[in-house]
Amino acid sequence: MTSIYFDHAATTAMDPEVISAYVAAANNGPGNPSSLHALGRSAREQIAAARDCFAEILNCQASEIVFTGSGTESDNSALFGAAHAQLKRGRKGIVTTAVEHHAVLHACRQLEAQGFSLTVLPVDEFGRVALEDAKAAINDTTAVVSIMAGNNETGTLQPIAEIGEWARKHKALMHVDAVQAFGYTPFDLGQLPIDFLSLSAHKINGPQGVGLLYIRKGSPYQPMLFGGSQERNRRAGTENVAGIVAFAKAAQLASEKLQIRREHAEMMRTALLEGLAEQLGADHFVLNGHLEYRLPHILNVSFIGLSSESMLMNLDLEGVAASGGSACTSGSLKPSHVLSAMNFSSERLLSAVRFSFGLGNTREEADKTAKITATISARLRNR
Numbered sequence: 001m002t003s004i005y006f007d008h009a010a011t012t013a014m015d016p017e018v019i020s021a022y023v024a025a026a027n028n029g030p031g032n033p034s035s036l037h038a039l040g041r042s043a044r045e046q047i048a049a050a051r052d053c054f055a056e057i058l059n060c061q062a063s064e065i066v067f068t069g070s071g072t073e074s075d076n077s078a079l080f081g082a083a084h085a086q087l088k089r090g091r092k093g094i095v096t097t098a099v100e101h102h103a104v105l106h107a108c109r110q111l112e113a114q115g116f117s118l119t120v121l122p123v124d125e126f127g128r129v130a131l132e133d134a135k136a137a138i139n140d141t142t143a144v145v146s147i148m149a150g151n152n153e154t155g156t157l158q159p160i161a162e163i164g165e166w167a168r169k170h171k172a173l174m175h176v177d178a179v180q181a182f183g184y185t186p187f188d189l190g191q192l193p194i195d196f197l198s199l200s201a202h203k204i205n206g207p208q209g210v211g212l213l214y215i216r217k218g219s220p221y222q223p224m225l226f227g228g229s230q231e232r233n234r235r236a237g238t239e240n241v242a243g244i245v246a247f248a249k250a251a252q253l254a255s256e257k258l259q260i261r262r263e264h265a266e267m268m269r270t271a272l273l274e275g276l277a278e279q280l281g282a283d284h285f286v287l288n289g290h291l292e293y294r295l296p297h298i299l300n301v302s303f304i305g306l307s308s309e310s311m312l313m314n315l316d317l318e319g320v321a322a323s324g325g326s327a328c329t330s331g332s333l334k335p336s337h338v339l340s341a342m343n344f345s346s347e348r349l350l351s352a353v354r355f356s357f358g359l360g361n362t363r364e365e366a367d368k369t370a371k372i373t374a375t376i377s378a379r380l381r382n383r
């Protein structure tokens, strides 16, 4: 039974206020937003209110917001939608980074297979892209630049504003995956040189299976889904009304409490980091990620000499849910592409553990986890 949940970068529990908003919308009657009758109009009005809420939070126009079925769908739609629209203008270049989420990286690889030319920018040992590398890669043939705001494994932030300026100079479209950063970093789309922005509800205490894609007015875009004329012909399919209403509620709460969320996450991260140093000894682990340019809610450390899997399994047995830097695919251990891009030794790569914090976590949980981790580490080392 999990008693300490330190895996908020994977998903978060729905906030009670968000659940109430979801239930109220779901109880509102069987209204298809495309129907002309009163129930349909009511569903349509609820989506319009959710759109207005996001427009205010992001400082953009309501018409620039498209609701989707996930962060993954938003990323894919931005990439395919923008790349194919740009191809008509003779632009074939795609620029991204080696540390993007697979929702971006695999979509870029697919575009490459379709004939686009792909540049994957390297990162330094802290997981950050060099502005100079981005500038050298972006030119007048670039169709789309896709750079994440904050990394889901390490929390490292990228210089999206500076890269966006350069992309704009070259009339390349700029996409930002803000799935992990939203709720901890403000996004003012009136100021930021961004054409597309992806968000996901379940990372900010909203429901799973709801996403958002911001498409700047006038940006070339071809839809991925065809069918009805929902979302102004940019995303066909009957809208997830209750999910969208709940997403807006979660976003409203997250943006109102942004500073509190940041401070709480920072407190948790510091408490666990200090607890590990105290209980385990600072020479038994290394910090992965940037010291300055980082999200507050992610702590990635490598327990040198141990394996992520055994640490995670033992933490799980003790009721602590955390996550690893590697994925087990068809029985074989696959190191994290993010940490690999940071050029880590295989020892550091295969001993990485990610703790991520959020709503409801307490300092006592951090202290307890530090003690549990030290006990597990001693047990595994003495084997």
Ligand SMILES: Cc1ncc(COP(=O)(O)O)c(C=O)c1O
Pocket: 009, 010, 070, 071, 072, 073, 075, 101, 103, 148, 150, 151, 152, 177, 179, 180, 200, 201, 202, 209, 210, 211
């Ligand atoms: C940075 C980032 N992008 C995209 C996604 C995908 O979002 P979703 O789970 O809503 O498909 C995730 C989810 O982990 C993520 O962390």
